[in-house]
Amino acid sequence: MSLCYTARSDRGLRRSNNQDSFLVRLAPNPREWLDRGHICVVADGMGAHLAGEVASRLATETIVKSYLARVEESPGQALELAVYDAHDAIRAKSWEEAFKEMGTTCDALALTPQGLFVAHVGDSRVYRLRGNTFDQLTFDHSLVWEMCVFTNSPFDHPPSHIPKNQITRSLGPTEKLRVDLAGPMPIEVGDTYLACSDGLSGQVTDQEIGQILTIFPPDVAAETLVNLANLRGGPDNITMVIAQTTENEEASQAVENEMQVPGWHWGILAGAVVSGVATAASFWGFFGDQYNLEITFLFFMMAVIAGIVFFVLAQKTLFSSSPFVQSSMDSGQAPYRTWEISPSAEFSDALAKMLQELFQAIHGQHRVVSTQIAQRFEAEAVASYKQGNCAAAIRNYAQAINSLMREIKPEGT
Numbered sequence: 001m002s003l004c005y006t007a008r009s010d011r012g013l014r015r016s017n018n019q020d021s022f023l024v025r026l027a028p029n030p031r032e033w034l035d036r037g038h039i040c041v042v043a044d045g046m047g048a049h050l051a052g053e054v055a056s057r058l059a060t061e062t063i064v065k066s067y068l069a070r071v072e073e074s075p076g077q078a079l080e081l082a083v084y085d086a087h088d089a090i091r092a093k094s095w096e097e098a099f100k101e102m103g104t105t106c107d108a109l110a111l112t113p114q115g116l117f118v119a120h121v122g123d124s125r126v127y128r129l130r131g132n133t134f135d136q137l138t139f140d141h142s143l144v145w146e147m148c149v150f151t152n153s154p155f156d157h158p159p160s161h162i163p164k165n166q167i168t169r170s171l172g173p174t175e176k177l178r179v180d181l182a183g184p185m186p187i188e189v190g191d192t193y194l195a196c197s198d199g200l201s202g203q204v205t206d207q208e209i210g211q212i213l214t215i216f217p218p219d220v221a222a223e224t225l226v227n228l229a230n231l232r233g234g235p236d237n238i239t240m241v242i243a244q245t246t247e248n249e250e251a252s253q254a255v256e257n258e259m260q261v262p263g264w265h266w267g268i269l270a271g272a273v274v275s276g277v278a279t280a281a282s283f284w285g286f287f288g289d290q291y292n293l294e295i296t297f298l299f300f301m302m303a304v305i306a307g308i309v310f311f312v313l314a315q316k317t318l319f320s321s322s323p324f325v326q327s328s329m330d331s332g333q334a335p336y337r338t339w340e341i342s343p344s345a346e347f348s349d350a351l352a353k354m355l356q357e358l359f360q361a362i363h364g365q366h367r368v369v370s371t372q373i374a375q376r377f378e379a380e381a382v383a384s385y386k387q388g389n390c391a392a393a394i395r396n397y398a399q400a401i402n403s404l405m406r407e408i409k410p411e412g413t
Helices: 030-035 049-069 075-093 143-151 206-215 220-231 249-259 261-285 292-314 347-363 372-386 390-408
Strands: 001-009 020-023 040-044 106-112 116-119 125-130 134-135 182-183 191-194 237-245 335-338
Touching: 001 020, 001 075, 001 220, 001 292, 020 125, 020 206, 030 292, 040 191, 040 237, 049 075, 049 106, 049 249, 075 106, 075 116, 075 182, 075 292, 106 125, 106 237, 116 125, 116 191, 125 206, 134 206, 191 206, 206 220, 206 335, 206 347, 220 347, 220 390, 347 390, 372 390
Parallel strands: none
Antiparallel strands: 001 237, 020 040, 040 106, 106 116, 116 182, 125 134, 125 191, 134 335, 191 237
């Protein structure tokens, strides 16, 4: 299975620096896909000066490195332990005065042949779009969500008096940490996964995110989501990884070839069988009583060695889909929230209003900005809306906004 992805990080409009980090590592070959799969990590750092930036970068780099190095553990176990390794690394770094009490959230996704594994700490989020079904796969480690559980309130309607930005778990600040681990969850071709910091989810609603992911490919979806978050104030850094699973015949054939046991492996197995038969024969005395013990021991050791060699060579091919390498973990309580997504007139209206406000701001500030492309998209959006095609209207309004934002705010600033 192949992965089409885009990653984007933006400082926002009110922060002087970007304390978010992301890291994506795709399996470079079929062998590594079978062993570890693909891994994506998003982290939202916190701390004075550059401490948050250091914490988030240390988290993403440590998690990927540790996950790939933990070859003896199953993918789920390796991912969870890698997050704990990042926690330890951040705590060790925080002994330095400049990085005291720094911390970060973390979302780590491993897409493997066994399924999807998600390791999660904090209030960054992981979503999955499958068809028209949009799921939140992570629990917000925030005071708001914890109080919702305590008061048995729905997550969509939390108590209004609870501070929204107070998180209850993060890597670094506290000695003890509990990582949420979900998986393996089945992966289907066409799935779209989004890992993002709360700079996105705090400004763009879940339903709006789902509609954008439904309408656009990952690269355009990422640009659109960043622009929407910024046009609603951009109070925080905005970071996301959007990954979409695709079927690649060439890659699938390469994996299938990797799964095949080479002929000489079977020769080793045949040697083990012959040695085992010879051992049995010598045991019954077919080779004469005088050499029975020595020959029996010799053939027995040959059978054992050949069997071990065959198993070691074949365990990642012949046995790669066997229960020996499957995780016994379940997916926990995920998904925590689910929506059925369809392009809506309400969202189209919101984008139309946002576009008009953007035009007015450009004219009011007397900026020299070319608006011809945006106006053309707007005209197409209006026509689509009149025809009742909300998906096309949303697509064109969003493209109009994107064309203007490319000139007003350079990427990543």
